[in-house]
Amino acid sequence: MSARQWSRDLTMGARFAVTGGREAWVRVLLTAVGVGLGVALLLLTTAIPSALASRHDRERDRNDMTYSSVVKKKSDRTLLVASADTTFRDEDVRGRLLEPDGSRAPLPPGLSTFPAVGDMVVSPALDRLLKSPDGKLLRERLDYRVSGTIADSGLIGPHELAFYAGADDLGATGLSTGRIERIDAFGSSGQSEAMDPVLLLLVLIVFVVLLMPVGVFIAAAVRFGGERRDRRLAALRLVGADGRMARRIAAGEALAGALVGLVLGAGFFLIGRQLVGLINLFRISVFPSDLNPTPALVALVALAVPAAAVAVTLFALRGVVIEPLGVVRTARPSRRRLWWRLLLPLGGLAMLYPMIGQGRSNGDFNQYLVVGGVILLLVGITALLPWVVEAVVARLNSGGIAWQLAVRRLQLSSGTAARMVNGIAVAVAGAIALQMLFAGVDGDYTKVSKNDLTRAQMSVAVPAKVPLDEAVRQMSGTKGVTHTTALGRTELGDARFEPERQSSVTVGDCAALLEAAELPSCKDGDIFAVENAKWDTTTAELDKAGTKLYLDPSYGSSVKGEEIAWTVPKGVKRADSREDPSGDERGGFLFTPGALPERAASVTRGTVYLQLDESVPDVRELVRNSAVRIDPLADASAWTATTRSEKFTSIRTGLFVGATCVLVLIGASLLVSQLEQLRERKKLLSALVAFGTRRRTLSMSVLWQTAIPIALGLALASVVGLTLGTVLLKMTGTSVSVDWASVLSMTGIGAGVVLLVTLLSLPPLIRLMRPDGLRTE
Template identity: 85%
Template sequence: MSARQWSRDLAMGARFAVTGGREAWVRVLLTAVGVGLGVALLLLTTALPSALASRHDRESARNDMTYSSAVKKKSDRTLVVADADTVFRDQDVRGRLLVPDGPRAPLPPGVSAFPAAGEMLVSPALDRLLKSADGTLLRERLGYRISGTIADGGLVDPHELAYYAGAEGLKVTGTSTGRIERIEAFGSTGQSEAMDPVLLLLVLIVFVVLLMPVGVFIAAAVRFGGERRDRRLAALRLVGADGRMTRRIAAGEALAGALVGLALGAGFFLIGRQIAGLVMVFRISVFPDDLDPAPALVALVALAVPAAAVAVTLLALRGVVIEPLGVVRTARPSRRRLWWRLLLPLGGLAMLYPMIGQGRSNGDFNQYLVVGGVLLLLVGITALLPWVVEAVVARLNSGGVAWQLAIRRLQLSSGSAARLVNGIAVAVAGAIALQMLFAGVDDDYTRINKNDLTRAQMSVDLPAGVTLARAVRQLSGTRGVTRATALGRTDAGDGRNEPSNSTPATVGDCAALRETAVLPSCADGDVFAVENAEWDTGTAKLDKAGTGLYLNPSYGSNKGEEIAWTVPKGIRKAMSRKDPTGSELGGFLFTPGALPKRTASAVRQTVYLQLDESVPDVRELVRNSAARIGPLTAANTWTATTQAQKFTSIRTGLSVGATCVLMLIGASLLVSQLEQLRERRKLLSALVAFGTRRRTLSLSVLWQTAIPIALGLGLASVVGLTLGTVLLKMTGTSVSVDWASVLSMTGIGAGVVLLVTLLSLPPLIRLMRPDGLRTE
């Protein structure tokens, strides 16, 4: 067969699709909408790498904290910058205080001029928040006058809360504080930390699981209107077309729908790209311009979708005999063979098997085997589900009228019913496997904090130069704070510089010191030594009376700030106790009256706070009090656990992607359901004309949807559990099933189908009218 004949027949089919009147256009539009939704999501997915790269580039370009031990020399090209980050109602607020040393100091990205002292430049999102009623507490905390906004080039996303404020008198102290530095330029050239193999595996699986349902829906969408199309093809046989020619013409009709779908998909993508800049999903958003798919990937989508439309149509017509006087769709088709359908999931397992037990200690997982194995397992669902539906409905007979109508319809067209739920089944199977994998490796990326949340729920780190008594009064007087415990930390060593033996030194009043040790008795002016703390081997060597020590010995960056101190006679011993952070530090305990002069400025001071959680916004009130103490005061919220940032980002990305896929699933299912109802319009009208109750017909439509979806979800659960087990064994993690997640994923899939069914009832009722039998 020549390429010319192929192109002529395909063009004829496309011409029939667009010139066949209202019926043909409805069919093309149904196909185009289904394909367009899938294409839009594919384009958004292909644009995701560029969006993430743009976010990373902007984040690196504005990096200003080098944590270098060397303090740069002041010049007219340098800038003093201080980290003034804060949190507002669980949203991070990025803040920087700026003091230019000269007229040629580097400007941050997105900033055209430095703010004056007492003024600040804010991101558009922060500007909106501060001007709203919800931003009252944050407005009190920042206290600067807004003089301008930060351009997009200085923000990672359009919803980021960020500001640059002008300051005075910032003192650069190097990494002893880690908060104030002098820099000559913004930006970081350091390489990012490599991702460990298990996280890379998670990323691969997430992409495959999210994209696979999209491909399934596109393949189903190009078959919309299949039964009516096949009957029309019989007319072509009357005018001399042979069977192969009619199949190529049918492929041309599908090709026309796919091409219109590509155009619609491009439009949906452009609309979605603009919406992406307006909304946040799981606290993630992007600038519209960042969603720029690579030209090669766009070309691949543009070629693959029409090619898939032609291939799927030709494959679907293999079992259809088109004769001049009608279509034989094999009312009693030959039974589907099972053996070749089992080869797909078995082949997937065979590809994954060599990596079982590899874990994270044996390098990266083979990306091709991972992608191929997971694809075969998920494609196996689409191959097995038609066989399962056919085998089950063939054995279902007895029941009421609605049940009989539904079962008979399923027995006649089990393939169409399976296509309706293939996408849901694939999505649920992938979600179950991912939930198992995430739950299995969660402990590896979650650190249980030792903080004792019964003794404190927040801590406030005070910068150098802050008077401790004033800070404690300020924090204690905050509404919702029930207790404030202040402790200072430094070190004591046997040498001025780089001591060979050192031990912690803790400063506090008697009540505060009892939070770190069991004291026999205490009064201001006492000093204690704690020798039995965990991991402390230095105290017993240093606490001998008359031993000369240095408080705050230098370790490279704070030379000249050491303070000489001699261990007094009769130093009292105390027993160690875990402090509010869950640590046993031991060492020397000083009451304020026992401290040598000048020591207070060398002590790192922290105030531990107990809160009354019933007070609204109690943590925001504490942060406001901390800001009044000083702009560099850091208020920290304590949590029971801390999760690795990359693991959390991948999980968030999965949530965002799953939300988009579920929206696609719902929209595509609704289009598919409406298409099937449209094809059965005359049949439904005939049944109503013969006296069938509308309630019976509605129930039959519900059963036609419920039975395949129940079978599909059951098969998805089996495949998902199998895939999840294999993935856990690949990562070297013990296999356990989170049944709550399995049931929730299955329930979400069933809920989407139920919602689509309810939305399809109004058009179903309109179709159930006897006048639907009229024809021209």
């Protein structure tokens, strides 16, 4: 068969699609909308890598914390920058205090000039929050005058909360706090660390699971209008077209719908691209300009979708006999064969089997085997579901009128019913497998915090220049704070500079020291030595009366000459180590305030541990406001029972964002498919109503026609999802366990989407159930 013949027949089919009157245009638009929704999501997916890369590039370009062990020398080209990050009601706020050393100091990305002392430049999202009634407490904390707005180049997303404020009393301290540095340029060129193999596997599975339902829906959309198309094909055979030519013409009609769908998909994508900037989903936001699909991926989508439309149509008509007097489809079809349908999931398992037990210690998982195996397993659902639906509905008989109408319809067109459910079944199976995998490896990336939440719920780290008793006074007076414990900390060594032996020093009153050690007795003026801490191997050597030691000895990042000499006195008491409220084991020397050498308080960094009355509204925000009043660089931290890997959290967040988009697509595509089927059955429904069938009966029959296939599809999806989840857990070397709550929730969400679509299709159904629907011309 020549390419010219193919081109002529496909063109003829496309012409029939667009010149066949109102019915043809409705059919093309239904197909185009279904395809367009899928294309829009495909384009969005292909744009995600560029959006993430843009966010990463802006994050890298504005990096200002080098954590260098050497403080840069002050010059006309340097800038003092201090981290003043904070949190407001679980939303992170990025803050920086800036103090330029000269006129040529580096300017942060997104700023046109440095803010004056007492002024701040804010992100648009932070500006809106500060002006809103909800931002009252945050306005009290950020007590600066807003003088400008940070441009997009200085933000990772449109909803990021960030500010730059002017300061005039900063001092570079290098690694002593890690919060103030002197820099001569923004940005870093460091290479990011390699991703954990298990996390890389998660990323691969997430992309496959999210994209598979899209492909299934596009394949289903190009088959809209099948019954009316069959009658047209019979007419073509009557005027002289052979069977192969008729099939090519049918493929041309599908091609026309797919091409229009490409145009609509591009339009949907451009509209959604502009709306993306308004959305902040799971704390992730991107600028519309970031969503730029790479030309190669756009070209792939543009070629793959029309090609898939032609291939799917030809495949669907492979067993259909098209004759001049009709299409032999309404006769009892031959039973579907099971053996070849089982080959797909079995082939997928065979591709995944070599990686079972590999874990994270045997290198990266083979990406091609992972992607191919998961695709075959999920495609296996689309192959098995028509057989399952046909086998089950063939055995359904007795029941009410609505039930019998639904069952008879399913027995005549089980393939159409299965196509509607395929996408939701694939999505649910993938979601179940992912939930199992996430739940199985969650423990590897979620660690139980050392913080003792029974002794404190927040802590405030204050700089060395702030007197500890003043910090305690401020925090004790904060509404909602019921108890405070303050402990200071510094270092001690056997030399002024780069000591060979060193230990730690903890400062606090007797009540506070009891939180850090087990004391025999205590009064102000006492000194204790804790020699049995697990990490401490030097305190016993340093604890000798008459030994001259130095508090705050100088290191490469410290200023020489500020060391404080101290001689170990007689009568130093012994104490046993104990974990403090943060879970750290304190060792070294413990000083009560009365025993602290002169000037030592100025080099002691304090931490105030707080117990809170959780019934007080916004108690954590009140604590953070008090901390800022103590010092703008005081760091208030809310304690949690667990901590989770940021990369793991990012992947899980990406899954939620993608799953939300896929669910929207599923609902929209199912609704379009349902409306298309109702449109095709318009005359049948009108005839039944004309013969006296109650509308309630017909509505229930439509509900049963949807409920039976979806129940079978979800059951099959659960089996495949559990199988895939088990294999993935074995691949990661994780013990297999089923999170039944997640399985039930995923199936419930899938059933809920279908139920919602069914309810939305009832109004059009009622309009179609009118006797005048029998009128024809």
